[in-house]
Amino acid sequence: MAKTLKYKIAKSMGKLTYKGLKYLLTGGKAYPGYIYLRINGVDNLNTLVKDQIKTGSILITGTNGKTTTTTMIIDLFSRDFNVTKSVDNNTIYALTTALLSKSADIGIFEYGIRDIKHGQPHIVQKQVQPMCVVYTNISREHTQVLGVKNSFKDYIKAKTLLSKDMKDGIVIVNADDPNTTYIGNNKEDNCTVIYYGFDVDNISDKSIGEVLCPNCDKPLTYTHNFMNQRGIYECDCGFKRPEPDIKVTHIDITDTQMNITIEGNVYNVNTQSKIPVNVDLTLPPFGIYNIYNVLASATTYACYSETPDEINEKLASYYNNLTFNILPPGRFEIIDYQNKKVGLGQGDNGDALNANANLFLQEIKSKPYEFIYSTPDVNEEEIFKDHLEVIKNHNPDFITVIPGRVSVDIARNYYEQMKKEGLNCTFYPIEYDFEKRINEIIKLTQKSEYDNVLITGCGEEQAVWDDVKHKLKNDL
Numbered sequence: 001m002a003k004t005l006k007y008k009i010a011k012s013m014g015k016l017t018y019k020g021l022k023y024l025l026t027g028g029k030a031y032p033g034y035i036y037l038r039i040n041g042v043d044n045l046n047t048l049v050k051d052q053i054k055t056g057s058i059l060i061t062g063t064n065g066k067t068t069t070t071t072m073i074i075d076l077f078s079r080d081f082n083v084t085k086s087v088d089n090n091t092i093y094a095l096t097t098a099l100l101s102k103s104a105d106i107g108i109f110e111y112g113i114r115d116i117k118h119g120q121p122h123i124v125q126k127q128v129q130p131m132c133v134v135y136t137n138i139s140r141e142h143t144q145v146l147g148v149k150n151s152f153k154d155y156i157k158a159k160t161l162l163s164k165d166m167k168d169g170i171v172i173v174n175a176d177d178p179n180t181t182y183i184g185n186n187k188e189d190n191c192t193v194i195y196y197g198f199d200v201d202n203i204s205d206k207s208i209g210e211v212l213c214p215n216c217d218k219p220l221t222y223t224h225n226f227m228n229q230r231g232i233y234e235c236d237c238g239f240k241r242p243e244p245d246i247k248v249t250h251i252d253i254t255d256t257q258m259n260i261t262i263e264g265n266v267y268n269v270n271t272q273s274k275i276p277v278n279v280d281l282t283l284p285p286f287g288i289y290n291i292y293n294v295l296a297s298a299t300t301y302a303c304y305s306e307t308p309d310e311i312n313e314k315l316a317s318y319y320n321n322l323t324f325n326i327l328p329p330g331r332f333e334i335i336d337y338q339n340k341k342v343g344l345g346q347g348d349n350g351d352a353l354n355a356n357a358n359l360f361l362q363e364i365k366s367k368p369y370e371f372i373y374s375t376p377d378v379n380e381e382e383i384f385k386d387h388l389e390v391i392k393n394h395n396p397d398f399i400t401v402i403p404g405r406v407s408v409d410i411a412r413n414y415y416e417q418m419k420k421e422g423l424n425c426t427f428y429p430i431e432y433d434f435e436k437r438i439n440e441i442i443k444l445t446q447k448s449e450y451d452n453v454l455i456t457g458c459g460e461e462q463a464v465w466d467d468v469k470h471k472l473k474n475d476l
């Protein structure tokens with residue numbers, strides 16, 4: 001394709017902006033991409049992709065675990081390939097900025113999609129033409145995007161569109177999650193689909209209530225739950241959890257580490273055949289949900305490894321050296337604060353809240369605890385419903401309900417519903433002001449009568465969770 005003058009201008013303008021930005025201390029990470037797309041239009045993004053990426057691109061999407069999975073994939077691939085990347089800021093502007101920043105063999109991009117209009121997944125697919133799309137899991141999250149309510153069905157559809165028109169390549173999906181499995185099932189005709197999942201008896205979660213079949217909308221039957229909607233499921237219509245190509249066959253958790261075994265066979269593009277993976281890993285005790293992130297990233301790397309004979313050694317040398325630093329800033333963490341164990345971090349959907357609670361309970365070993373619950377906003381009743389299911393399952397000894405988003409009134413309303421459910425709770429209103437919310441959360445922690453305090457739910461990732469953590473850590 002001949003490169004137009006407009007393209008050349010857009011590229012050099014974008015690049016210039018990028019160089020300029022290196023001297024700025026804060027903000028504007030995605031600005032060069034924004035400039036490029038403003039001048040040249042998203043419909044011409046493919047010219048830049050072809051110009052800058054030699055081998056191909058990998059897109060990572062899902063509800064939870066995107067950032068961690070993407071970070072792990074980037075780390076692994078960077079050992080063998082020249083990589084350009086975008087992680088954490090998962091917009092098309094960040095992706096374009098990464099393309100402008102350097103030419104590379106492989107592009108690795110986290111891509112979060114809340115809805116079709118803003119995420120434009122079909123356009124991103126068409127323009128980036130990924131060689132691989134990785135799905136972590138799909139559960140209900142904040143369904144309101146810029147004031148417009150988005151149904152869970154539309155949310156799934158938006159994620160589906162990221163791989164829907166792929167003519168070849170690899171789609172990697174979580175077999176334990178019915179929604180990602182359904183996406184995989186529908187790609188089997190034209191792509192290589194790789195399913196990853198758990199095959200362990202000692203990891204089980206309480207059922208979270210009804211999960212609908214993505215094929216026929218009837219409730220699925222679960223014979224085992226690993227974590228929330230992830231488990232072994234089937235439906236009358238014939239839809240069921242597939243046998244994973246690669247799986248975690250052993251999980252052993254101690255206070256200081258998690259030992260796991262990954263086994264299976266995955267398609268490798270370089271040998272054009274299936275290669276065996278069989279490796280024992282020792283990980284930091286960062287929770288079950290991160291084992292899924294390890295499995296998803298290890299699977300992706302195995303598909304593209306240029307030295308399949310050494311795959312087990314390479315995986316071990318990376319994962320055995322992981323620390324908690326791999327996790328993103330708003331992440332859930334357990335810290336010692338004034339003789340208390342405090343677990344805190346973002347949990348802005350049922351899935352994430354449950355993962356946080358499980359990690360905390362594993363640490364405090366069923367001792368009594370207070371739960372400071374930070375609520376969703378107006379129009380986020382679905383999130384609240386999912387949160388409520390998880391909270392009822394765990395039934396904390398005492399709950400303080402605080403507003404996590406803008407509306408204090410809706411937080412009170414959620415509190416009243418919790419009280420009706422018989423939960424032992426109280427309401428603590430704090431107006432919408434980050435400074436006040438941070439200080440009040442710290443005060444509540446200090447004056448809690450419990451030695452163990454769990455603080456999670458909705459809230460600003462950096463502006464609230466990271467700040468509270470920082471303050472507690474520096475005020476031991």
Ligand SMILES: [Zn+2]
Pocket residue numbers: 213214215216217218235236237238239
């Ligand atoms: Zn069905």
